[in-house]
Amino acid sequence: xxxxxxxxxxxxxxxxxxxxxxxxxxxxxxxxxxxxxxxxxxxxxxxxxxxxxxxxxxxxxxxxxxxxxxxxxxxxxxxxxxxxxxxxxxxxxxxxxxxxxxxxxxxxxxxxxxxxxxxxxxxxxxxxxxxxxxxxxxxxxxxxxxxxxxxxxxxxxxxxxxxxxxxxxxxxxxxxxxxxxxxxxxxxxxxxxxxxxxxxxxxxxxxxxxxxxxxxxxxxxxxxxxxxxxxxxxxxxxxxxxxxxxxxxxxxxxxxxxxxxxxxxxxxxxxxxxxxxxxxxxxxxxxxxxxxxxxxxxxxxxxx
Amino acid sequence: xxxxxxxxxxxxxxxxxxxxxxxxxxxxxxxxxxxxxxxxxxxxxxxxxxxxxxxxxxxxxxxxxxxxxxxxxxxxxxxxxxxxxxxxxxxxxxxxxxxxxxxxxxxxxxxxxxxxxxxxxxxxxxxxxxxxxxxxxxxxxxxxxxxxxxxxxxxxxxxxxxxxxxxxxxxxxxxxxxxxxxxxxxxxxxxxxxxxxxxxxxxxxxxxxxxxxxxxxxxxxxxxxxxxxxxxxxxxxxxxxxxxxxxxxxxxxxxxxxxxxxxxxxxxxxxxxxxxxxxxxxxxxxxxxxxxxxxxxxxxxxxxxxxxxxxxxxxxxxxxxxxxxxxxxxxxxxxxxxxxxxxxxxxxxxxxxxxxxxxxxxxxxxxxxxxxxxxxxxxxxxxxxxxxxxxxxxxxxxxxxxxxxxxxxxxxxxxxxxxxxxxxxxxxxxxx
Numbered sequence: 031x032x033x034x035x036x037x038x039x040x041x042x043x044x045x046x047x048x049x050x051x052x053x054x055x056x057x058x059x060x061x062x063x064x065x066x067x068x069x070x071x072x073x074x075x076x077x078x079x080x081x082x083x084x085x086x087x088x089x090x091x092x093x094x095x096x097x098x099x100x101x102x103x104x105x106x107x108x109x110x111x112x113x114x115x116x117x118x119x120x121x122x123x124x125x126x127x128x129x130x131x132x133x134x135x136x137x138x139x140x141x142x143x144x145x146x147x148x149x150x151x152x153x154x155x156x157x158x159x160x161x162x163x164x165x166x167x168x169x170x171x172x173x174x175x176x177x178x179x180x181x182x183x184x185x186x187x188x189x190x191x192x193x194x195x196x197x198x199x200x201x202x203x204x205x206x207x208x209x210x211x212x213x214x215x216x217x218x219x220x221x222x223x224x225x226x227x228x229x230x231x232x233x234x235x236x237x238x239x240x241x242x243x244x245x246x247x248x249x250x251x252x253x254x255x256x257x258x259x260x261x262x263x264x265x266x267x268x269x270x271x272x273x274x275x276x277x278x279x280x281x282x283x284x285x286x287x288x289x290x291x292x293x294x295x296x297x298x299x300x301x302x303x304x305x306x307x308x309x310x311x312x313x314x315x316x317x318x319x320x321x322x323x324x325x326x327x328x329x330x331x332x333x334x
Numbered sequence: 335x336x337x338x339x340x341x342x343x344x345x346x347x348x349x350x351x352x353x354x355x356x357x358x359x360x361x362x363x364x365x366x367x368x369x370x371x372x373x374x375x376x377x378x379x380x381x382x383x384x385x386x387x388x389x390x391x392x393x394x395x396x397x398x399x400x401x402x403x404x405x406x407x408x409x410x411x412x413x414x415x416x417x418x419x420x421x422x423x424x425x426x427x428x429x430x431x432x433x434x435x436x437x438x439x440x441x442x443x444x445x446x447x448x449x450x451x452x453x454x455x456x457x458x459x460x461x462x463x464x465x466x467x468x469x470x471x472x473x474x475x476x477x478x479x480x481x482x483x484x485x486x487x488x489x490x491x492x493x494x495x496x497x498x499x500x501x502x503x504x505x506x507x508x509x510x511x512x513x514x515x516x517x518x519x520x521x522x523x524x525x526x527x528x529x530x531x532x533x534x535x536x537x538x539x540x541x542x543x544x545x546x547x548x549x550x551x552x553x554x555x556x557x558x559x560x561x562x563x564x565x566x567x568x569x570x571x572x573x574x575x576x577x578x579x580x581x582x583x584x585x586x587x588x589x590x591x592x593x594x595x596x597x598x599x600x601x602x603x604x605x606x607x608x609x610x611x612x613x614x615x616x617x618x619x620x621x622x623x624x625x626x627x628x629x630x631x632x633x634x635x636x637x638x639x640x641x642x643x644x645x646x647x648x649x650x651x652x653x654x655x656x657x658x659x660x661x662x663x664x665x666x667x668x669x670x671x672x673x674x675x676x677x678x679x680x681x682x683x684x685x686x687x688x689x690x691x692x693x694x695x696x697x698x699x700x701x702x703x704x705x706x707x708x709x710x711x712x713x714x715x716x717x718x719x720x721x722x723x724x725x726x727x728x729x730x731x732x733x734x735x736x737x738x739x740x741x742x743x744x745x746x747x748x749x750x751x752x753x754x755x756x757x758x759x760x761x762x763x764x765x766x
Contacts, residue, residue, distance in 0.1 A: 096423035097445045110766060116759065181595045194594040199745045283412075283540070285740055300416045301729040303423060303441075 089309035096303050107310035117311065119287070120294035126203055127290055128271030131210040136267055138211065139218035140260075144248070146219070147226040157223070160216040168213070172280035175209035179281070202286035206277050214270070218263050225259030226252070261330040265323050272319060291315055372669050375405045375428035379414040380601050383623045383688040384489075391683075395676050402669060411600040412540050415729065422447040422661055429664040430673060432488050435475025435655050435721055436542070440728035442659070443477075448484040449660040455671035456486075456678075472693040475721050476657040485657030486678050489690035491618040492715035493550055493641050493652045494708070496604075496625075498531075500635040501613035505529035512639035514646050516580050519614060523590025526613040532606065534614040535591030536581060536743075539600045541732035544739050547616065549722045550652040551577035554644040559735065560725050565764060567757035569738070570750070578749035580644070582742050593743050608632050616641065619712055623689040638708035641715065653719035691716075727763045734759035 090107055092100035111117045142160065146153050163171060178184045179195040186192055195205035229252055237247045253260075275292040278284050284293045291311065299308035378388060385408050392404045407428070409417050419441055421427035433442065442448050451461060458464040461483050465473055468487070476485035499509040505525040513519045523533025536547050545559075552558055557574030560567060568574055584590050591612070597605040604621045606612040608628040617638060626633040643649050658674040660667050681692040682702040689706060697703055698713055706712070725731060738756035741747040 095445070096420070097447065114762070181592075194744070197594045197740075197744050199741070285736070286744065297729075297733070300420050301733075302727055303419060303445075304727075 086309045086312050089306050090313045092306045094305040096305060100306065103306065107307045108314070110307065111310055111314065116289075117294060120289045120291045123203065123287055123289055124272055124274070124291040127207065127210070127274055127288075128268055130204070130207045131214065132267035132271045134207075135211045135214045136218050136263055139215050139263075140222050140256075142215065142219050143222035143226055144252070147223060157219070160219050162216070163213040164216040164220075166213070168276035169280055171209065171213050172277045175205075175212075175277075176281055179205050179209070196282055197286065199286045202282050202288050206281055206288055209277055209281065210274070214267075217270075218267070221259060221263055221266075222256070225256050229255045257330065261326055265326050268322050268326070269319060272315060370401055372402045372666055373405065374402060374430060374666055374670055374673060375407070376430040376432075376673075377407045377409055377418060377428040378432040379411050380408045381620065381624070381688075382601070383627060384620070384690065387683065387687050391677055391680060395673060402673070404673065415542070422663070425663045427661050427663065429661055429666050429670045431659050431661065432656050433659065434542075435657065436546075436724050436728060438476050438484065438657060438659065439478075439721075440724035440726075443482075443484055444479075444726075447662055449662045449664065449667050451483045451485065452660075452668065452671040455668070455675045457675075467694055469693040469695060469697070469716075472653075472655065475653070475655045476659065485659035486674065487655045487692050488658050488677065489620055489684070490655040490693040490716075491620065491653065491691070492712060492719045494617055494711050494715045495639050495641045496607060496615050496617040496621075497637050497639060498607070498610070498613045498632060498635050499637050501526055501529065501531045504531065505613075509637055512637070513614070513642045514640075516584065516642050516644065519642050520584055520588040520590060523584065523614065524588060527590060532592065532612045533590035534584060535593065535596055535606065535612055536585075536616070537603050538593060538596045538598055539603055541729070541736035543603065544736040545732045546652065546654065546722060548577055548581070548735055548739065550616065550641070551580055551644075553650040553652055553720060555580075559723050559731065559760065560764065564725050567760040567764075569735075569753040569757040569760060575750050575753055576644075578739065578742055578753060581739065582749050585743050586746060602628060604628075619689045619691055619706075621689075622707065623687070636707075638711045640711055649718050651715050651719040653716075653721050725764050727766075730763035731760050734763065 089100065091102065091104060093103045093106075094100035146157055176196070180186075181192060181194060183195075185195065193201055195201050233251050233255075234247055237251050242250065273292060274290050275296070278288045278290050278293050282288045284290075284297070289297075295308045295311050295315075298304050298311065376388075376392070378384065388406060392406055396402055396404060415437055418427065418431060418433060419437070422431070422442065423445070427447075431448075438448070451464065453459065453461050453464045456464050456467075458467070464486075465483065472487060472490050473483055475487070475490075477483050495512065497509060497512055502509040502522075505522075505528065507522055507525060513522050519534050526533035537543050549559070552574060555573045555576040557571055557577050558568045559574070585593055599605050602608070602624065604615060604617065604625060605628070607615040607617075608625045610629060610632050622633075622636070622638070625636060640649070641651055658677060660670045660674070664670055678692060681694055681697065682700060684690040684692055685697070685700070685702040685706060691697060691712070693716070698709065703709055734756045737759075738752045741752040741755070742749050
């Protein structure tokens with residue numbers, strides 16, 4: 031038994047190893063060379079991703095307006111934010127946007143994926159149609175929706191209403207959610223479709239033979255097997271939701287209760303030049319997203 | 335691995351790192367090219383007639399000074415303040431800026447981002463001598479609290495009122511008898527609405543526009559944004575509430591205009607009036623030229639009249655200006671001031687071509703001024719104005735005011751309640 035396992039392994043090893051691979055220190059040299067090759071990419075990543083992130087953590091403890099040297103304020107920025115109505119309102123706006131946009135978008139994507147998973151004529155074209163908004167930039171999509179949502183725009187004409195979609199605190203956040211659902215469904219649809227391709231056909235056939243109808247097969251076979259994908263989708267949905275910026279800027283400029291957290295950070299940092307306070311918001315959001323993701327992953331493990 | 339291969343494995347990535355580092359560090363923002371060539375950068379906001387004249391003047395200056403290259407950038411209006419402040423703050427801004435007085439006094443001067451003016455570039459021996467060239471008080475928009483002067487006006491604006499005489503005729507109104515009070519605006523506006531026009535409306539663009547229009551009304555009611563010490567809000571004072579109440583009554587109660595359908599195109603702030611949709615609007619001198627370009631038919635029917643008043647016996651108005659100034663971090667300050675001197679020496683062309691008033695002493699008697707329409711109205715408006723208030727973290731204050739106006743005008747919240755919310759935000763901004 032041992033012979034039959036080691037002989038081919040040794041043979042494979044002999045073929046795969048470069049000359050001199052057996053010499054002492056070879057592995058260390060190989061690692062060093064690999065590291066050298068990776069160095070440019072690592073240097074860029076460190077300079078443009080890691081360092082700014084660390085600076086944000088550091089700056090969150092300072093009062094810094096870009097022109098004067100940073101002044102240490104400890105946790106004052108965080109203390110201020112917890113009592114700041116504008117920050118809390120922007121947090122609320124972001125939460126609203128995440129729930130109202132990505133809840134329906136994920137659900138709709140799942141339903142559409144289940145429908146489009148069957149091979150039928152034209153399904154590839156329909157998939158492409160749903161994916162087209164994903165490939166379009168947020169700014170372009172927002173400009174299109176601004177036309178649709180104008181007082182005399184397509185939506186009001188279709189509904190025969192005169193709703194001020196973009197100039198009312200009641201409607202603006204819903205209007206942005208409608209546009210965002212339209213854009214984001216395709217993204218999650220593709221992920222769900224990929225997940226559905228991996229659901230074993232024999233399990234579904236076995237369930238059919240056992241007398242399970244379409245709904246029972248969905249509930250007891252397909253959805254449980256889609257759970258890992260669903261968690262990935264939910265994590266991505268929350269992150270994408272909290273990262274939202276462009277639709278709010280283009281459609282409302284952050285007015286009418288649509289100043290989401292990223293827009294608040296942008297204005298705090300670059301219009302008010304309060305870099306320390308803006309960094310503190312970024313740190314809080316980092317922690318919040320980390321916690322949400324952790325909870326989602328734990329929930330997956332528990333249900334698995 | 336051979337020695338050569340090892341060397342290659344180490345050297346290639348190292349060279350790549352060096353190349354990237356060199357590329358990142360190669361632009362040191364230097365403004366002096368080879369052979370003594372001087373490179374200047376100049377940023378303005380977007381206003382097509384002004385942009386065109388700037389390009390002409392730059393070309394002339396470069397022709398007369400072959401050793402000077404000027405890179406001119408027009409920044410979209412909604413991003414202008416943010417981009418300018420950020421770039422100046424991190425030392426990468428242009429050599430020459432053209433910026434409004436609120437931003438100068440509220441942000442740039444207190445943050446020491448600008449170079450004090452160089453009177454020698456203007457042929458003056460002292461700042462006092464330079465100041466004497468301008469109408470009294472008109473340079474205050476570019477002065478620090480200690481009186482240091484940081485710029486000269488590219489345009490100096492007072493506020494008046496525009497009416498469309500054809501619309502007035504449609505509504506059976508006499509254009510020779512324009513509205514004198516805001517009550518008149520409400521009355522006339524309703525008649526104009528009945529005649530199928532939008533009677534009157536304010537302009538709903540960025541927070542600066544919201545604030546300046548409220549400030550115009552505050553000047554008339556005697557209200558203010560900040561208290562006398564500048565460390566708290568005065569928005570809940572009755573005079574301040576009255577200002578927003580005028581706005582609220584006109585749009586929500588008298589319904590002389592629809593805020594929901596107002597244009598939000600910042601490049602052409604008076605689009606609704608120019609397009610012939612709106613009958614009455616507040617107006618500034620520079621807008622006249624833009625209306626003439628956008629719609630000659632509206633321009634034919636344009637009349638500029640004095641700004642309606644809360645108390646016509648004690649008229650009030652609002653001044654604001656844009657000023658040429660020089661980045662303190664510029665390495666070409668001397669040449670930058672020389673270029674600005676050239677720009678201001680063309681004051682007649684600014685007036686003729688783009689209706690920009692550069693308030694040099696006696697500008698009203700100049701041949702160019704004689705050609706500008708409604709000169710007597712503008713002259714009167716220049717007599718009764720004052721600059722806007724500013725304070726610490728003014729962009730946040732402007733955001734709070736914009737939000738308050740939107741709550742009242744778009745959502746219907748009573749002005750007193752809305753301003754109470756705004757007052758809390760303003761106090762927090764100016765004290766933290």
